[in-house]
Amino acid sequence: MSLPALKAGLQQEVDLVGQFLAALENETKSLLTPESNESLNESTRAKSALASQIETATQARDTLLTQLGYGMGKAGLDAAAQNHPEVRELVAELVQQAEQARQHNASNGYIVETYLKYNQQALDTLRSLTGAGNLYDANGHTRNTAVRAKGIRAG
Numbered sequence: 001m002s003l004p005a006l007k008a009g010l011q012q013e014v015d016l017v018g019q020f021l022a023a024l025e026n027e028t029k030s031l032l033t034p035e036s037n038e039s040l041n042e043s044t045r046a047k048s049a050l051a052s053q054i055e056t057a058t059q060a061r062d063t064l065l066t067q068l069g070y071g072m073g074k075a076g077l078d079a080a081a082q083n084h085p086e087v088r089e090l091v092a093e094l095v096q097q098a099e100q101a102r103q104h105n106a107s108n109g110y111i112v113e114t115y116l117k118y119n120q121q122a123l124d125t126l127r128s129l130t131g132a133g134n135l136y137d138a139n140g141h142t143r144n145t146a147v148r149a150k151g152i153r154a155g
Contacts, residue, residue, distance in 0.1 A: 003084055006064045010090040013057045017097040020050045024104040031111045 023046040030040035065076035074095070081091040 003068070003086070006061070006068065006080065007087050007090065009057065009061050009064055010087060010094060013054065013061060014090055014094050014097065016050060016054045016057055017094065017101060020047065020054060021097060021101050021104065023047045023050055024101060024108060027108050028104070028111070031108060031115075 023043050027040065027043040027047065030036040030043050033039070062072040062076065065072055065080060068080065070076035070079045077091045077095070081088040
């Protein structure tokens with residue numbers, strides 16, 4: 001394999017990671033917008049498809065790096081960039097974008113975790129107010145729980 005093939009593969013990978021960053025931005029907007037379930041589903045589907053494409057491109061890159069006599073992963077990228085100035089800029093851009101995507105994904109994960117904690121607290125509050133143990137079963141279906149009321153006798 002040749003250096004031009006590596007350069008083309010790196011450009012494809014940079015483009016894919018750029019699209020992944022855009023999907024992460026859409027996910028953030030969806031997470032912060034009330035009642036945006038459909039757009040959140042769309043951004044999740046887009047993220048999954050792009051992640052799969054990035055994985056395929058990364059495997060192809062690692063194969064090219066190995067064929068050119070470099071190691072796989074970041075070490076191979078760094079060695080190729082050091083020896084071939086024509087790929088240096090693409091490698092730097094790819095590494096920078098990958099770090100940006102990692103941070104953005106972690107931030108979105110924090111937002112999701114915050115929502116989950118809030119929902120759990122709301123469920124705990126409902127349980128304590130109704131005197132019921134679990135309002136929902138393990139599948140998320142409501143349980144038939146009788147609310148305990150003090151008996152009132154007439155007459």
